[in-house]
Amino acid sequence: MDFSFTEEEIMIRDMARDFAQKEIVPNVAEYDREERYPIEIVRKMASLGMLGSIFPPEYGGSNMSHMGLALMVEALSNTCQMMGSAAGQSCALQAAGLYYYGTDEQKKRFLLPFSKAERLGGAGVTEPHSGTDVAAMETMYEDKGDHFVLNGAKTWIGGAGHADWFITFATKDKALKHKGISAFIVERDFPGFTTRRFHNKVGYRPATTGELIFDNCIVPKENLVGAQGEGFKVAMASVENGRMVVSSRAIGVINACLKECVEYAKGRIVFEQPIGRFQLVQSKITDMVVGLESAQFLNYRLAWLRDKGVTRARKEAAIAKMYATDVLMRTVVDACQIFGAYSCSDEYNVGRYYRDAKFFQIVEGNNDLQRVLIAEITLGYRR
Numbered sequence: 490m491d492f493s494f495t496e497e498e499i500m501i502r503d504m505a506r507d508f509a510q511k512e513i514v515p516n517v518a519e520y521d522r523e524e525r526y527p528i529e530i531v532r533k534m535a536s537l538g539m540l541g542s543i544f545p546p547e548y549g550g551s552n553m554s555h556m557g558l559a560l561m562v563e564a565l566s567n568t569c570q571m572m573g574s575a576a577g578q579s580c581a582l583q584a585a586g587l588y589y590y591g592t593d594e595q596k597k598r599f600l601l602p603f604s605k606a607e608r609l610g611g612a613g614v615t616e617p618h619s620g621t622d623v624a625a626m627e628t629m630y631e632d633k634g635d636h637f638v639l640n641g642a643k644t645w646i647g648g649a650g651h652a653d654w655f656i657t658f659a660t661k662d663k664a665l666k667h668k669g670i671s672a673f674i675v676e677r678d679f680p681g682f683t684t685r686r687f688h689n690k691v692g693y694r695p696a697t698t699g700e701l702i703f704d705n706c707i708v709p710k711e712n713l714v715g716a717q718g719e720g721f722k723v724a725m726a727s728v729e730n731g732r733m734v735v736s737s738r739a740i741g742v743i744n745a746c747l748k749e750c751v752e753y754a755k756g757r758i759v760f761e762q763p764i765g766r767f768q769l770v771q772s773k774i775t776d777m778v779v780g781l782e783s784a785q786f787l788n789y790r791l792a793w794l795r796d797k798g799v800t801r802a803r804k805e806a807a808i809a810k811m812y813a814t815d816v817l818m819r820t821v822v823d824a825c826q827i828f829g830a831y832s833c834s835d836e837y838n839v840g841r842y843y844r845d846a847k848f849f850q851i852v853e854g855n856n857d858l859q860r861v862l863i864a865e866i867t868l869g870y871r872r
Contacts, residue, residue: 549604
């Protein structure tokens with residue numbers, strides 16, 4: 490495996506670093522505190538081609554490599570993981586599902602303005618009761634001939650407060666499980682569709698997370714994604730890339746935590762010497778370094794495999810996502826120990842990192858699920 494970066498990938502990484510310092514650093518504390526999605530920053534990212542990334546040019550992208558995408562997301566997440574998430578939207582379900590299963594008309598209608606941040610999208614999968622068990626969803630649909638009617642609800646949906654449209658999923662018969670699920674594009678102004686935003690969240694505060702509610706929601710036939718019964722395939726279209734993006738974001742935050750801990754440990758004087766001289770602090774710094782570099786290796790391996798044309802890398806994606814987010818959780822706990830009471834103050838960023846870290850272990854398949862997946866593939870129980 491050759492993880493050396495191309496000249497273009499290095500340029501992408503450096504562009505993202507420069508953009509983050511100029512546009513994100515001066516604003517992140519404010520919009521995080523306000524729980525505001527900074528659409529003005531996202532639009533500037535779109536103007537630099539960050540949102541379309543791996544799409545071909547006809548859909549607003551630049552055919553970016555997966556390695557380039559991973560480096561870009563990591564660099565942005567070094568200052569704000571939510572803007573890293575925005576840059577990874579071409580791998581998110583709403584975009585990937587459309588790219589792989591949508592018609593050309595749907596791609597031009599939704600992906601082009603999506604890549605330009607003119608009309609943003611979201612994905613509605615998780616439900617109040619089914620959660621990780623996608624096949625057990627309770628949202629139902631009926632085929633009325635010239636349109637569909639959806640009834641049900643989705644919860645903890647990113648973009649509920651600001652997205653213009655959502656790819657969502659419903660079943661025509663719960664007994665059919667995977668085979669009964671279909672995918673639909675629901676636009677914000679559709680009759681029978683409403684959203685409710687959650688406020689005062691612990692972490693991921695700018696994400697405008699909330700509920701999608703379908704009460705006899707009317708969906709035109711042209712907004713069906715793929716064929717009826719292919720919804721589960723659409724939902725799985727973004728799994729490997731989505732986990733790569735989450736891993737990249739976690740790595741960005743780990744790196745930020747490490748840098749700030751090193752700076753603080755060299756300047757904080759206790760017992761007449763910098764706390765960086767104490768072996769216990771050095772041990773925590775070492776764990777951060779080893780965890781960071783190991784997580785990068787696993788994530789770059791995943792990106793390398795994707796660039797080599799490996800269409801499914803389920804185990805490698807699960808390993809990269811699980812490991813990076815577990816390392817992040819350990820890193821932020823140690824960072825708070827190093828900063829002590831100052832980690833409670835928004836004068837320092839480690840408090841924000843701590844609030845976000847736990848939820849990295851839950852999004853894109855919680856880490857307990859990743860452990861089961863890795864074990865079952867290794868044992869041969871799952872192909």
